[in-house]
Amino acid sequence: MARQNKPIRSDIAWSTRDRIEVRGKDLPNDILGHMNLGDLAYLQLTGQAPTEQQSKVFNAIVITLVEHGITPSALAARITYAGAPESLQAAVAAGLCGLGTVFVGSMEGASKMLYEALPDAQADVDLDALADQVVAGFRGRKQIIPGLGHPLHKPVDPRTPRLFQIAEENGLSGRYVDLMQRIAAKAEAASGKQLPINATGAIGAICCEFGFPWKIVRGFGVMARAIGLVGHILEESENPMGVEIWQRVEDEATAHIRPE
Amino acid sequence: MARQNKPIRSDIAWSTRDRIEVRGKDLPNDILGHMNLGDLAYLQLTGQAPTEQQSKVFNAIVITLVEHGITPSALAARITYAGAPESLQAAVAAGLCGLGTVFVGSMEGASKMLYEALPDAQADVDLDALADQVVAGFRGRKQIIPGLGHPLHKPVDPRTPRLFQIAEENGLSGRYVDLMQRIAAKAEAASGKQLPINATGAIGAICCEFGFPWKIVRGFGVMARAIGLVGHILEESENPMGVEIWQRVEDEATAHIRPE
Amino acid sequence: MARQNKPIRSDIAWSTRDRIEVRGKDLPNDILGHMNLGDLAYLQLTGQAPTEQQSKVFNAIVITLVEHGITPSALAARITYAGAPESLQAAVAAGLCGLGTVFVGSMEGASKMLYEALPDAQADVDLDALADQVVAGFRGRKQIIPGLGHPLHKPVDPRTPRLFQIAEENGLSGRYVDLMQRIAAKAEAASGKQLPINATGAIGAICCEFGFPWKIVRGFGVMARAIGLVGHILEESENPMGVEIWQRVEDEATAHIRPE
Amino acid sequence: MARQNKPIRSDIAWSTRDRIEVRGKDLPNDILGHMNLGDLAYLQLTGQAPTEQQSKVFNAIVITLVEHGITPSALAARITYAGAPESLQAAVAAGLCGLGTVFVGSMEGASKMLYEALPDAQADVDLDALADQVVAGFRGRKQIIPGLGHPLHKPVDPRTPRLFQIAEENGLSGRYVDLMQRIAAKAEAASGKQLPINATGAIGAICCEFGFPWKIVRGFGVMARAIGLVGHILEESENPMGVEIWQRVEDEATAHIRPE
Incomplete structure (x- = not known):
């Protein structure tokens, strides 16, 4: 007895040869040049463009979560980038993986x-x-x-x-x-x-x-932090700390068992 | 002969008991309520707030990259979420991992x-x-x-x-x-x-x-897509497709070797 | 008032110019050629080489978890590889991200x-x-x-x-x-x-x-699945399904809103 | 004009109500209790059980790659675990993301x-x-x-x-x-x-x-390191260094711009 397929459906976006719609809006003509990134995020998540008031508050919320200095998440991204600079996306992914119960x-x-x-x-x-x-x-x-x-x-x-x-x-x-x-x-x-x-x-x-x-509230932290992490990776590419941290920690961590 | 420590330094942000600065600006008072998310991303990456013109163009660039329907990256995030709904951040990370040479x-x-x-x-x-x-x-x-x-x-x-x-x-x-x-x-x-x-x-x-x-250009795609993926995961939590895709593919992929 | 550093310490392994020890054993001479991968995993986790009986049972446990066909985790890895074939490690990482509460x-x-x-x-x-x-x-x-x-x-x-x-x-x-x-x-x-x-x-x-x-029990599933995923990625590189899955799903998912 | 589906096919494993086969072998009866983890990895990758000689060499290769002390990959996994201890799989994933061109x-x-x-x-x-x-x-x-x-x-x-x-x-x-x-x-x-x-x-x-x-050679490093990382995460859960590293680095990195 074969299983019955269930329908697969998404209402977020579609594209044809000459059109791209996101949440019912024409991306090139109704969104680009008319919305800022925070408003587009709100549209993506709720299906509605924000009012001016919602826009103010939602942008402030997400912006708060972008950057807070050298966090564990920034460190993980930087150290990962040191090993795989050709995979910037994997460094951001590594940095996001720790946004769990402890911090976010x-x-x-x-x-x-x-x-x-x-x-x-x-x-x-x-x-x-x-x-x-x-x-x-x-x-x-x-x-x-x-x-x-x-x-x-x-x-x-x-x-x-x-x-x-x-x-x-x-x-x-x-x-x-x-x-x-x-x-x-x-x-x-x-x-x-x-x-x-x-x-x-x-x-x-x-x-x-x-x-x-x-x-979905954790998701605001995740998407905000992705922006922050790209900034950290850019700085890491210009003024790296990943290898230095590794070498210091390795030296210290095994000094008690490592012969001279 | 011990190694010499090299300095570790970041110029992005710092915080003390009562202050938080990002790129030289007071986060609560100079950023929150005054900037949109795209402008903050520009500040995070360049160290400068954008002009009105730069803001228009940069927001348009990043928004273009947020969402383009059911992409491989959206699929990977949704399927991952099906297995670990308690780790939304890991589902976003999985979706980002494929933003490599082929698509971005x-x-x-x-x-x-x-x-x-x-x-x-x-x-x-x-x-x-x-x-x-x-x-x-x-x-x-x-x-x-x-x-x-x-x-x-x-x-x-x-x-x-x-x-x-x-x-x-x-x-x-x-x-x-x-x-x-x-x-x-x-x-x-x-x-x-x-x-x-x-x-x-x-x-x-x-x-x-x-x-x-x-x-760093790939990074714009990565941070934009993180926003898009949170939208896909929210939809997946309400109207899932991950398990259905898995079961269809498993059925078809092994039909040629699987006994009745 | 400055914070006091706490010690950083690891007892797993160390290396010097001419020696490498893992869990107190000389890697080249006491481990290589003498142990199998399952036994080394046991050593890595417990600090003890397994007895013959422990080895039999531990290897059986971990082997059970390596491979179970086209799972969500295998799908996520394959779809990710389709987008970033230069980052095999990121495809494995994506496949692991979903080993959460639902399946493992x-x-x-x-x-x-x-x-x-x-x-x-x-x-x-x-x-x-x-x-x-x-x-x-x-x-x-x-x-x-x-x-x-x-x-x-x-x-x-x-x-x-x-x-x-x-x-x-x-x-x-x-x-x-x-x-x-x-x-x-x-x-x-x-x-x-x-x-x-x-x-x-x-x-x-x-x-x-x-x-x-x-x-740590989940960890056995994670390390086993990493082996399985490398096998799936090798097959994907030779006989891909990632792009086909994507295109089928995209077609179906948006058919209800996409104009002809 | 609709696209034509292409076949989706995998030859690695299948299961029915009462049987599970991996690479043509009955998992419970022909593999469990008969093979070690390294041999199963060889079977998974090549479709053939190794000869005794191949087994010796392949196990030695992969074992070499499991563990080499406090590496960047181990650090990224540990720091990630500090933030999301409920998502062990994501910590391993983060540690794997950096196994790119530089080290592996x-x-x-x-x-x-x-x-x-x-x-x-x-x-x-x-x-x-x-x-x-x-x-x-x-x-x-x-x-x-x-x-x-x-x-x-x-x-x-x-x-x-x-x-x-x-x-x-x-x-x-x-x-x-x-x-x-x-x-x-x-x-x-x-x-x-x-x-x-x-x-x-x-x-x-x-x-x-x-x-x-x-x-696929990089894949041997990836699967081996997954084993090593589970060991590091187990040690991190018992004797953590992640938070200490973070705090030391944060202190040092921003000392030059942070007011007293």
């Missing part, structure tokens, strides 16, 4: 937490009581609350108030941002520690205001 | 060809004679001229005239674009075949107008 | 389940009662029991009895294999469905007999 | 050089004169001869004589190994520098004795 996961974690606490943004619930519940739940399970705290940026992550300001000015600061802020305040009070909302927490909350599914 | 390489190939033919854009040379030389060289070595011809888009790749128009309108259509167009005309005449400048050829030429090193 | 995860899931149920293999507990508890726990949480069931191989996965036989003949079939078999029997009885122990379940149980940490 | 390419380069110089191993040519030609050619093009020289292992790479000895003892040291040795001697004489055949040069030559296509 808190962004999707914050979105997931907020959606689970408040599935319907319009629901008639008391946000203060809800924040108490959320904090108590995480503390009871001895879990870290995603999106709070930063090893370096204390007592405030300088990106957070600016992101919230941009969201506010553009009508995208609603109950999810409010809930996130209450959760942070409750968590600080309960723990007695400085737990500022970090950039990934702010972005996670604003993503809920947009209504993005939490599963 | 012609972009850097076109830039390299143009820079080698005309190392100094201001040089007093006859572009028509130069184009003749270039075409003769490639034909003599039986090599394909990068950036010409397209399997589907004939007799014109619809992106090319639009990209050249945007470059022209913004003062970024100079001698490299001119040379590319002459090379295409000569190649068509010499071969008797339709050899339109394709999108990667147009972009390769415009990248020379910007002065980007040819080695 | 059940192996580590089975090990984790068995270790959590029976942290001390020698503990004086009744395995039959323990199996009941485990099955009741998974059913209560409506979770799938890892390592049981197979879409194709019914009522028996042909690899499982053979792997258990090899383990038995070599003294590596103890209480974890016993517990796994009881869990399978209880789960079939409770669900009324055929739930054979599949190959990943058998391997997960045998890995517990070895005492491998469950977190 | 010399192996395929040596094979290619030898095949191009001596397409037919039985041809009636004078190897000494041929070696002279090859060396003169590389020197004339100012290219490095692949497989010669090593930054650390001087005047002899300790793996090389051992690999040649194993090949010799097993009937796999023929004219390609001879030619490689003559090329090394001529190159040393012509350059006045120590240019020992390194491990990748020895392996490249022995691969020609087997008759492996040069394009």
Whole structure:
């Protein structure tokens, strides 16, 4: 008994001999020259061109995630490029592979937490009581609350108030941002520690205001970082550090067992 | 005799407790809310914010590379996501790994060809004679001229005239674009075949107008495609094709040796 | 206040001008010509050369995971190779990226389940009662029991009895294999469905007999599959399917929106 | 006019409800318990089980490539694992991405050089004169001869004589190994520098004795390194260095622009 084929279908883009459409728009005539890269990313993901306000906030979110200095992801890309400079794409890929639960996961974690606490943004619930519940739940399970705290940026992550300001000015600061802020305040009070909302927490909350599914939120970090990594690889090609790091680490790591 | 450490240095970004700078600009205050993603990419790569004209052209270039339907790269990302949906970043990485010489390489190939033919854009040379030389060289070595011809888009790749128009309108259509167009005309005449400048050829030429090193040109395709792939993975999570493709291919590929 | 460096150290291998040691053995003289690849993998992972019996079982485990036809991982590698044939390593990398929770995860899931149920293999507990508890726990949480069931191989996965036989003949079939078999029997009885122990379940149980940490069990699948993928890429280079798959899928996926 | 489908076909493996075959052999009954991992890799790649002699040499070749301490590839894998410990497969993938022209390419380069110089191993040519030609050619093009020289292992790479000895003892040291040795001697004489055949040069030559296509030779390094990387990731999970490397590099790299 043979299996039945299921249909295969994509609604993102198509092309014919003389036309290319992306999300229902004519790429050469309606997109090129009319949109910026952040707006096109929004179109690609949602099927809709952003309003001017959505554009402002979405560009700010993604830009925040492009670059943050010498991160593990930048190091992996640079070291990979040192071995395979003919495969720039593989160096970027290597750099992206580590964008998992440790560094970027808190962004999707914050979105997931907020959606689970408040599935319907319009629901008639008391946000203060809800924040108490959320904090108590995480503390009871001895879990870290995603999106709070930063090893370096204390007592405030300088990106957070600016992101919230941009969201506010553009009508995208609603109950999810409010809930996130209450959760942070409750968590600080309960723990007695400085737990500022970090950039990934702010972005996670604003993503809920947009209504993005939490599963795709990590994707914003991934696409932003790809841009950042190309910058690091360009610098690596001009002023390399990959081989030097390798040799220093190799020397040190095996000194205890290596004979003179 | 121990080795001497060499310095390790990066000029892209730094952060302290309360500040984050990218390319000399204050990220929260000078970038967020003021720049779009394409402009930030330009800043990340060049160290300079683009002029309004540079912004128009650079955004158009990168946007052109984001999305072109179900490509091999989109397929690899979708199939990978089917096996590891918890690692969205690895699915994007898998999709990027194939952006090599076959599909994206012609972009850097076109830039390299143009820079080698005309190392100094201001040089007093006859572009028509130069184009003749270039075409003769490639034909003599039986090599394909990068950036010409397209399997589907004939007799014109619809992106090319639009990209050249945007470059022209913004003062970024100079001698490299001119040379590319002459090379295409000569190649068509010499071969008797339709050899339109394709999108990667147009972009390769415009990248020379910007002065980007040819080695980084592939990177524009890589960062743009990362955005496109996040869109494909979002669609895959909602309307999957990965498992269906796998099962169809497996059935067909081994039918000739598999007993009933 | 500057941070204090922490030591960086690795105990796997070192080299000097005239010597190379891996895990305390002289690579040229004690390893090459004396060990097979599976035994060297065991040495690399555990720091000990395997006994003859361990060698038999470990080689069988890893070999089981090398090749299983046209899998999603093989497809991703082949499609990636089509775009970047100069970067064979990136094609293998792309194929590995999808070895996540869906296809390979059940192996580590089975090990984790068995270790959590029976942290001390020698503990004086009744395995039959323990199996009941485990099955009741998974059913209560409506979770799938890892390592049981197979879409194709019914009522028996042909690899499982053979792997258990090899383990038995070599003294590596103890209480974890016993517990796994009881869990399978209880789960079939409770669900009324055929739930054979599949190959990943058998391997997960045998890995517990070895005492491998469950977190590294996925790694056996990853290293085995890397071997399999090189075989697929070699076949792809001689008899390609990547471009054909792409074109078929592209045609079908966008037929509903693409004008004639 | 619709395109015609081309057939999709693979001859590596198939499975039905109760059988699994790999390269024409019954996996459970003819392979498991009977073959070691290196022999299975040989079967996967060539379609033939190795003879005892081929097994000895092939296992030695691949084992040589598994582990060589803290390499750039091991570093990239470890740093990636630090960010995404839930995606072990992505950490291995990241480590493989850099196995390109710089570190592993010399192996395929040596094979290619030898095949191009001596397409037919039985041809009636004078190897000494041929070696002279090859060396003169590389020197004339100012290219490095692949497989010669090593930054650390001087005047002899300790793996090389051992690999040649194993090949010799097993009937796999023929004219390609001879030619490689003559090329090394001529190159040393012509350059006045120590240019020992390194491990990748020895392996490249022995691969020609087997008759492996040069394009797949890099694949031996890739599959071997996947094994090594799993070992490094296991050590990283127990005794990490990734985060420490990141923090040291970040501190140093931006000290010149970062305010106190």
